Each structure stands twice: as structure tokens, then as C-alpha cells.
Amino acid sequence: MHEMSLAQNVREIIEQASLDQGFRHVKTVWLEIGRLSCVEQEAMRFCFGAAMQGGVAEGARLEIIDTPGRGLCRKCGHEAEIENVYDACPQCGNYGMQLVAGDAMRVKELEVE
Amino acid sequence: MCLTCGCGSDEVLIRGRKSLNKPKAPVNFRLHRVEANVAEDTQRIVKLEQDILHKNDRHAQANREMFEQLGILALNLVSSPGSGKTTLLVRTLQALQGRYPLAVIEGDQQTEQDADRIRTTGVPAVQINTGKGCHLDAQMVERALPEMPLPEGGILFIENVGNLVCPAGFDLGEFAKVVVLSVTEGEDKPLKYPDMFRAADLMLLNKCDLLPYLRFDVELAESYARRVNPDIRIIRLSAVSGDGIDAWLSWLEAQQPAGKQTQL
Numbered sequence: 001m002h003e004m005s006l007a008q009n010v011r012e013i014i015e016q017a018s019l020d021q022g023f024r025h026v027k028t029v030w031l032e033i034g035r036l037s038c039v040e041q042e043a044m045r046f047c048f049g050a051a052m053q054g055g056v057a058e059g060a061r062l063e064i065i066d067t068p069g070r071g072l073c074r075k076c077g078h079e080a081e082i083e084n085v086y087d088a089c090p091q092c093g094n095y096g097m098q099l100v101a102g103d104a105m106r107v108k109e110l111e112v113e
Numbered sequence: 114m115c116l117t118c119g120c121g122s123d124e125v126l127i128r129g130r131k132s133l134n135k136p137k138a139p140v141n142f143r144l145h146r147v148e149a150n151v152a153e154d155t156q157r158i159v160k161l162e163q164d165i166l167h168k169n170d171r172h173a174q175a176n177r178e179m180f181e182q183l184g185i186l187a188l189n190l191v192s193s194p195g196s197g198k199t200t201l202l203v204r205t206l207q208a209l210q211g212r213y214p215l216a217v218i219e220g221d222q223q224t225e226q227d228a229d230r231i232r233t234t235g236v237p238a239v240q241i242n243t244g245k246g247c248h249l250d251a252q253m254v255e256r257a258l259p260e261m262p263l264p265e266g267g268i269l270f271i272e273n274v275g276n277l278v279c280p281a282g283f284d285l286g287e288f289a290k291v292v293v294l295s296v297t298e299g300e301d302k303p304l305k306y307p308d309m310f311r312a313a314d315l316m317l318l319n320k321c322d323l324l325p326y327l328r329f330d331v332e333l334a335e336s337y338a339r340r341v342n343p344d345i346r347i348i349r350l351s352a353v354s355g356d357g358i359d360a361w362l363s364w365l366e367a368q369q370p371a372g373k374q375t376q377l
């Protein structure tokens with residue numbers, strides 16, 4: 001399950017930030033997880049707690065910012081929210097929308113003390 | 114410990130020709146660390162905006178630069194388990210041997226069997242065992258590279274762990290991903306695992322020798338792949354009978370690794 005290794009990456013990013021920015025405890029972590037990214041939200045929640053143990057974010061609250069997918073039609077240029085990467089353009093019916101948003105996986109911000 | 118960012122990995126086992134069991138590199142996290150200047154303990158918000166895959170992407174970039182410098186065409190072969198990646202590779206290596214420098218990196222959770230199958234052709238192979246890991250990442254590839262002679266001006270095939278899901282998200286520094294779909298898997302796989310088919314430049318539809326015995330609609334499978342990725346190239350072949358292999362070899366020869374000494 002790769003969510004565990006991704007949660008481990010989140011931990012490393014947070015630990016590095018705690019050294020760079022001088023905080024010792026993290027209360028809340030905001031993760032942006034696009035609906036079309038390769039991360040399953042529930043699996044990330046499950047792994048997050050375990051991955052943060054023994055670090056500055058142990059026990060931190062996880063807030064997931066869930067961004068919808070957006071596609072740009074290559075044929076007619078229409079931009080729309082899409083649920084799957086293979087959705088047809090709602091304007092002209094063409095397949096193969098180019099993904100313009102919704103595949104990000106980011107540590108957005110932390111509430112620290 | 115890696116040279117790119119000082120990270121270390123303890124679970125992954127890399128088996129090259131020289132070393133079967135390398136001692137684990139010690140993890141030294143103090144390498145980059147500057148004494149923190151501890152601020153007052155007030156509550157505040159720290160903005161990071163950091164990509165979770167940032168570390169992988171940095172390693173992938175380092176690999177890519179090395180491949181470009183050496184004029185190596187690096188390909189990342191992805192598929193579900195058992196689609197025929199190793200069988201296809203063995204056949205491909207036999208066809209290309211003596212014409213280009215070649216090398217293979219094999220990724221599996223366990224065993225060295227696939228690397229051994231490759232080595233019977235005489236082409237150097239390094240086996241990466243990911244343990245519980247379900248995909249190769251850029252750092253594993255970076256660690257595997259010093260374990261074999263690099264195929265300068267030739268082709269490096271990287272066979273990923275059999276898994277149609279997460280290898281799509283991990284850049285290894287390759288020139289292109291090649292997805293193998295075998296006809297015993299069902300037409301719907303491109304729709305069910307769209308990320309992989311979207312990430313690939315080429316789809317090899319393997320085991321076509323079995324089509325007479327199956328109910329598999331080739332046109333439908335291909336239309337699903339194109340729905341997910343309108344630019345995908347598709348080649349029908351059989352790694353066992355050899356039908357279609359020539360089209361795959363031609364595709365390989367037409368690729369231009371973005372390097373200086375493009376020999377291909």
C-alpha cells in the first residue's frame with residue numbers, strides 16, 4: 001500500500017520544516033489531495049496517524065482538502081469539472097480531456113506551537 | 114545513504130552481480146541539519162505548499178540527467194502481475210543484442226527469479242526487491258545503477274513491480290512508460306486503472322496468440338485505452354509466438370533519447 005510511503009514522505013516534510021522554522025509540536029496538518037491523484041483519502045487517514053508517531057506531529061489532526069478534478073477539452077477548449085480522467089467533454093462529447101487540476105498531493109500548511 | 118538528498122532506505126534489497134547482500138547504509142539524518150533557532154512557543158500557521166512526491170521527483174530528475182548525459186534510452190515497463198513483461202524482455206534482448214548496449218533493472222517484492230531469467234540472455238540485470246513496497250521509486254533505481262555497467266548509447270529497461278496502480282505516480286527518470294496489457298486480463302483495464310494508461314506513451318497488447326481461445330474484444334480494449342489517453346500508441350503482439358515483435362522493435366529504434374550521443 002503506497003499510502004504508507006506517502007505518509008512517510010509527509011512526515012519527512014514536516015520534520016524538516018520543524019527544524020527550518022523552529023517549532024516543536026504540530027496541532028493540525030492540512031493536506032491537499034486531488035480527487036484524481038493516486039491517493040485514497042481513507043487509506044491516507046489510516047496511515048497518517050501511524051506515520052506521525054514519535055515525531056513532532058504525533059497526535060496531530062489531519063485536515064484533507066479535497067480538490068475536484070478539472071479537465072480542458074483538447075477539441076473545443078471547454079473547461080469543466082470531471083469525475084474521471086476518461087470523462088467525455090460535457091460540451092462536445094470528445095474524449096481525452098487534459099487534466100488541469102485535481103491531481104495534486106501537497107502538504108499545504110501546518111498549525112504549530 | 115544517497116548523494117541527492119542524504120536519505121536512506123533500509124527495507125529495499127538490491128542484488129547486482131557484484132554484491133548479493135550489501136550492508137545497509139547507515140541513515141544519517143544530521144547531514145543537512147542546521148541547529149534550529151527555536152522561536153517562542155506561540156501558536157501559528159506555517160505555509161508549506163510542498164508536493165508529497167517532491168523527494169521522488171528530485172531523485173527522478175537526477176536519474177534523468179544521468180541518462181541524458183550517457184545517451185541512454187530508459188524505459189519503465191508497467192503492468193499487472195503476469196502480463197508477460199519478463200517474457201517480452203527476454204525476447205527483445207535476444208533480438209537487440211549485439212546491436213546496442215543493453216541493461217535491465219528488475220523490480221519485484223521478492224525473489225531474484227526475473228533478473229536470473231534476464232541474465233540467461235547475457236544482458237546484465239540488477240534485481241530490486243521492494244519487500245512490502247508495491248512500486249519502484251526513483252531512489253531505488255538510483256541505488257541500482259552503480260551495480261551494473263551502464264548501457265551508454267543504448268537501452269535500459271526497467272521492469273516495474275507488477276501493479277497497475279501506483280507505479281503510475283512514481284517517476285523513475287525514464288524517457289517513457291510502456292504499459293503491457295495481456296488479453297487474458299479483460300478489455301476494461303484501461304478504464305479501471307486509467308492513471309497507468311494515461312501515464313504511458315505506448316501500450317503493448319500481449320498474448321495475442323491466445324485470442325482464438327478467449328472472448329476478448331481487441332477493438333474495445335483499444336478504444337478504452339484511447340479514451341483515457343488519445344495519444345497512446347498501441348502494438349498488438351505475442352511474446353511467445355513473436356508476432357508483432359518487429360513493430361515493437363521499430364518503435365524502440367525510433368525513440369530518440371534526449372542525449373548528446375544519440376546512437377539509436
Ligand SMILES: Nc1nc2c(ncn2[C@@H]2O[C@H](COP(=O)(O)OP(=O)(O)OP(=O)(O)O)[C@@H](O)[C@H]2O)c(=O)[nH]1
Nearest residue numbers: 193194195196197198199200275319320351352353
Ligand atoms: N500464451 C502466452 N503466454 C505468455 C505470453 N507472454 C507471457 N506469457 C506467459 O505468461 C506468464 C507470465 O509471464 P511473465 O513474463 O513472467 O510476466 P511478468 O509480467 O514478467 O510477471 P511479473 O513480473 O510477475 O509481474 C508466463 O507463464 C509466460 O509464459 C504470450 O505472449 N502468450
Ligand SMILES: [Mg+2]
Nearest residue numbers: 198199227272
Ligand atoms: Mg516479471
Ligand SMILES: [Zn+2]
Nearest residue numbers: 073076089092
Ligand atoms: Zn469539448
Ligand SMILES: [Zn+2]
Nearest residue numbers: 115118119120
Ligand atoms: Zn535522497
Ligand SMILES: [Zn+2]
Nearest residue numbers: 002247248279
Ligand atoms: Zn506502490
